[in-house]
Amino acid sequence: MSEITAYDKKATRDGFGAGLAEIGASNPDVVALCADLVGSLKMQQFIKQSPERFFQVGIAEANMMGIAAGLATAGKIPYTGTFANFSTGRVYDQIRQSIAYSHKNVKICASHAGLTLGEDGATHQILEDVGMMKMLPGMTVINPCDYAQTKAATIAIAEHHGPVYLRFGRPGWPVFTPADQKFEIGKALHLQSGSDVSIFATGHLVWNSIEAAKILASEGISVEIINIHTIKPLDEEAVLDSVSKTGAVVSAEEHQRHGGLGDSIAQLLMRKMPVPMEYVAVNDSFGESGKPAQLLDKYGLGVNDVVTAVKNVLKRK
Amino acid sequence: MTIDQLEKTASQVRRDIIRMVHAVSSGHPGGSLGCADFFTAMYFEIMDHDPSFNMDGKNEDMFFLSNGHISPVWYSVLARSGYFPVPELSTFRHLDSRLQGHPATHEGLPGIRVASGSLGQGLSVAIGVALSKRLNGDDKTVYCLTGDGELQEGQIWEAVMYACHNKVDNLIAVVDWNGQQIDGSNDDVLTLGDLPGKWESFGWQVMHMDGNNMADVLKVMAEAKAALGNGKPVVVLMKTEMGQGVDYMMGTHAWHGKAPNDELKDKALAQLEETLGDY
The missing domain is CATH 3.40.50.970 (Thiamin diphosphate (ThDP)-binding fold, Pyr/PP domains)
Incomplete structure (x- = not known):
């Protein structure tokens, strides 16, 4: 690919x-x-x-x-x-x-x-x-x-x-998405296929997940990336299809861990397909002044944080 | 309708209000009774409206109730003017009813276009509708009733400022100025101060009305309508008596949100002529 x-x-x-x-x-x-x-x-x-x-x-x-x-x-x-x-x-x-x-x-x-x-x-x-x-x-x-x-x-x-x-x-x-795309509300986008872990990402964190997947690929870890642009209603079928293949999940979002995309996915998996999962999200904290890239790194939303989350979830698989 | 017919209708509306709140031992009779004459005049005489009800209200006058807790008077008048069957009033505040404690669109009750109850929001919504009418070339009028205590909400003054700046002159705001709110009089809780002066200084044309005098309601509301289209929104400061028509509910804030017991219900109904038949 x-x-x-x-x-x-x-x-x-x-x-x-x-x-x-x-x-x-x-x-x-x-x-x-x-x-x-x-x-x-x-x-x-x-x-x-x-x-x-x-x-x-x-x-x-x-x-x-x-x-x-x-x-x-x-x-x-x-x-x-x-x-x-x-x-x-x-x-x-x-x-x-x-x-x-x-x-x-x-x-x-x-x-x-x-x-x-x-x-x-x-x-x-x-x-x-x-x-x-x-x-x-x-x-x-x-x-x-x-x-x-x-x-x-x-x-x-x-x-x-x-x-x-x-x-x-x-x-x-x-x-990086096509200029002429048609947007379908509630339909997750399959960005990259992989077999070891599924990353469900939204907003700016989709790009960080793509970058993380490149690093992980160089280390032999195969990452599937799904872009969840519609957080509600959640495309449950797309989530379950991917997880049934990979058996491990990382969610990635520029939001509090409490109440964001990760929680929606966790709720679904708990009911339908429990597997190890890690969050890339802000951990119950307010932000502060700084440059966007600095802030993403400091609050655990950087490319390396996605890499770490993937490695952590794979240990639990 | 003649003034006599309107007054007789208002008497029946007051009976409906008492019977509705008594039946569920909850609801807000005080402000509802105070506004019975105004609502009756609006729906039976003043507004050009269609009881077959279309949500978008194109080419008809539209009414918005911002102080949604006086839902009993609105429900009674809507039913009596043909929006839904009068016997449905008996479902007020019951499980599975379209007549929610505060007005809502969720259950599809004809006549209601937005939920209200959390105070301060209705005037903004009415302005949005008035702007739509302007865009659509629709020359009908938008009305919005607010409480007086409700004017303590900041959003009201955002809306008041907006309507003046944007010359929303197809809108009539009416304030139910009964001087009372749940915890006491306006002056005890948080005084409204110079209320006419406040509206005037925000650029509105201010009119005064005795909301418990049918002839005055018809006269002033006609004057308010005639004043539209001149680049200024119009507000009618409507003096009413909370609990009007039921002697023991008048002159106090005590019946703002309390239902009468069996004995007091009978005492109230004895003071209100049954003119159109109880539901």
């Missing part, structure tokens, strides 16, 4: 901006809202194309979620844009009551998720958002891995009727 290589480096948030502009141009029901972070969310192109369908709400995220629920009630497809921290924890009750419980077709688009936000520090580096969102009944939770996948996901969620949490990030990141 040929090695996975990156053909570009771009931020996932740029993929969101490009996807929003594209779906905005083709679907007149799409509207967008932003809480004073237009530049950060890369929403300028959409605004330029469709100024009448853009709503600047100011630094008032609770109101933004409510307005989005109202727009959806009347048949629009609202995309809200702000940082992941302010898209979730700050407005959890608004999302819970006005959007999730009320079955509103709102797309909550959340940038700057996780440690890779970098220098702004822990106030902004949310690592609990996936857990909060996946607990809400009926909420779809998506965390794409690169620019191209984020763009495709941004376009695809307009066709899905129901609330969606779309999570992406700030830094430039390797782009």
